[in-house]
Amino acid sequence: MVAEFAFQRGVAVRAGLPGPDVWIVWRRAVGEQPELKVYLSNAPAYTPVATLVRVAGMRWPIETAFEESKGGLGLDHYEVRSWLGWHHHMTLCLLAHHFLVRARLRRKKGRQR
Numbered sequence: 488m489v490a491e492f493a494f495q496r497g498v499a500v501r502a503g504l505p506g507p508d509v510w511i512v513w514r515r516a517v518g519e520q521p522e523l524k525v526y527l528s529n530a531p532a533y534t535p536v537a538t539l540v541r542v543a544g545m546r547w548p549i550e551t552a553f554e555e556s557k558g559g560l561g562l563d564h565y566e567v568r569s570w571l572g573w574h575h576h577m578t579l580c581l582l583a584h585h586f587l588v589r590a591r592l593r594r595k596k597g598r599q600r
């Protein structure tokens with residue numbers, strides 16, 4: 488994934504009133520169809536720009552894990568009545584996803600040899 492970033496400090500608005508100081512992060516994908524995304528970050532003002540870029544990039548693999556887990560592992564099929572049950576279900580689904588991704592990568596490496 489290749490993208491261009493821009494950063495600006497700003498003040499968030501909460502219920503029409505000034506809120507906390509935030510980073511406004513713009514990310515534009517580089518390619519034929521550049522898509523602009525805007526994020527707010529509550530990171531401190533002294534946070535290095537490289538850290539903001541790294542953290543913004545972590546969103547993609549997390550979203551992918553949730554999408555794949557919903558489709559194939561039943562992440563969205565929970566019927567629990569407690570926080571503990573929900574937490575266990577989510578943890579097991581995401582752990583199963585991690586296992587399957589690692590197995591897929593090992594299988595690809597085995598075929599390349």
